[in-house]
Amino acid sequence: MTAYREENKKTKPKISPRRISGTVPEGFKPCQQITRDLDAKMGLQIKVHGPRGEKKIIDLCEKEEQLEKMSVLLLKKIIVQQLSINGDLRLVFHGETMEESSMLSTYSIKHMSTIYMILVLPGGH
Incomplete structure (x- = not known):
């Protein structure tokens, strides 16, 4: 078994580490910029x-x-529709x-704000 390993070591090509150099390709965008571009295409969420x-x-x-002209009532209707x-x-x-x-602007709602939904159950005091 040792002879086999020795034989493989001799025949394996040596790979030298590759150096990365050059300029960034035209049109390259960092991940944050790509995310912003996607968000802009999708609209406000x-x-x-x-x-x-x-x-x-x-x-x-x-x-x-x-978004600034949207009421909370309209937001509720959108949530009910999209979440069934x-x-x-x-x-x-x-x-x-x-x-x-109230308007959403009253609460400073922005893109990707987090809103908590509470279902109101009938009954009880």
Whole structure:
């Protein structure tokens, strides 16, 4: 067995480490730039955390101006539609319950903000 190893050592080609040099190819973008470009193409999104720990990304709108003019009630309708939820729900952002009549700009909601969803159950006091 030792003779076999010795024979293999003799026949293996030696590989020298390759040096990386040159310039960055034209059109190359760092990962952060690619992510920003993808986000811009997808529009504005938010993260919604559900009552059972589920996490979903919701597509809201294309431009920031649209986001500023969006009400919490409209946001609820979008969430219900995209997540197929039945029943009443409350939205919480930074520990504050969001009022349906308020605009998202009131709460400083931005792209990829995290909003918590609470399902309101009937009954009880």
